[in-house]
Amino acid sequence: MKQILITNDDGFDAIGLKALVEALSPIAKIVVVAPAKNKSACGHSLTLDKPLRMVHVDDDFYKIDDGTPTDCIFISLNNLFKEGYKPDLVISGINIGANMGEDVTYSGTAAGAMEAVLQGVPAIAISQVCKDRCQDIKNGWDFALAKDTISKLAKKILDNQFPLGERRFLNVNIPPIKKEDCKGIKITKAGYREYGNDTHRHHNPRGEEYYWIGLHPLIWQESENKDCDFEAVKANYISITPIMLDLTSYDDINKLNTWIKE
Template sequence: MLRILITNDDGIDALGIKRLTEALLHLEDAEIYVVAPQEEKSGVGHGVTFRSALEPQKHDFYGLPVKAWAINGNPADCVKAAYHLLFEEGQKPDIVFSGINVGTNLGRDIYYSGTCSGAREAVILGVPGIALSYDNWFDQENYGEVVEMIQPLVKEFTEKAKSGQLPQQVFWNVNIPHLPLDEVKGVAPASLSLDHYIDKYSPEGGGYLLMREYPEGLPLSEPLDYDLLKNGYMAITPVHIDATDRTLLGQMEEWSFVKSSRKREG
């Protein structure tokens, strides 16, 4: 029996997490758990709760045949709580799916995104994690044919998790175009697009509201998630959680203050 954990950052009553659960219910020999924030937690990044107690509450999840809890915390809290508190002793999730997020998580969004933090926290705990986002920010109640789109994808991820073929230290960031199924051009491996929008602050009341601008015609040197998605592809990026730049690490051995410190030690 494969144990699947589902979380999100839009809250346990969001439509996207229901659609993700429906896609996973088609899998055979799967036991599904839903542990999600009791309210929306978009943009919280990888925040975890230290100064107040988490209180998991059992939740009737759309009448679907799953075990579900709402938690007064962030997506990373939900994965931690499920792993440490909610599974029976000796049992852990075999794979974690986070989403389906309202709107995309492309490029540097992965650092701000609660959806991505759910998948990242799974990997930190030694469990494969997949974050899924849907390009429907301006049509948020419409999830189109997303269930049919992702069924082959989630099936392959679960099969690879079951056979131990998914690498450690990597979570998978999936962005899905808001198109009819027959107009999706395919699934494409993608690099992160780090420059496809510019942050701007706009006056709002007595303060300033963060907005985004999307310049046209940026040069592309490789297949980037933003470009692929906007051209009709489902974009998938493997994101390594070890952010060490080992090339620079080696070069630092030649830095003067590093050399001088070595001499002092000698």
């Protein structure tokens, strides 16, 4: 039976992770290795300054104390599976909140997928975009569209092959709508988001300063490129963006060579 390794950045007890397990259990053997606590926006961070403890919770479910999604994937791929064997697919999510455009550089969800492809395993990052987070919490999250989407994508990959080359992963964003209102899937480019500079300075009882970073308001930039992730989700499409880890700006190499010689 095919195996899927799952992680996330919202923590081991996150409802998105539970929804992901429910969606994938009928099609593969599931192994879960996730951070014990919420590690949202931790990026592709690897813990090198302290030891990490992997706790066996139940069956094939594990959590790593103080670990990041990158830690979870790195440790599990190199220690949890038999030597010479790796899972058929890694899926990171279901994240609560969008991971579009520059979000990917902050995202622990995306980082879980990044680490997997660095280790040679196909990977998907999946996120549920929120319309009104407070209202969603009050009414209960609707993962029907996300679960249906990831189940079909995973089955397609397991039955055939991963559609991308090395060091590339799929970044999936689900619009905040009911399943029946979805217009379909769009293959997209990463868009652009303007982050707010909302930072609050406070003082603790000892008079020491501390800060809360809010990153709000988050503004989706209007784009003439209707093929970007933001535009697709806004139009009630599922966005699937192929992400590559090569960050080289190839268009600037010749320009830079000329500049450095001047």
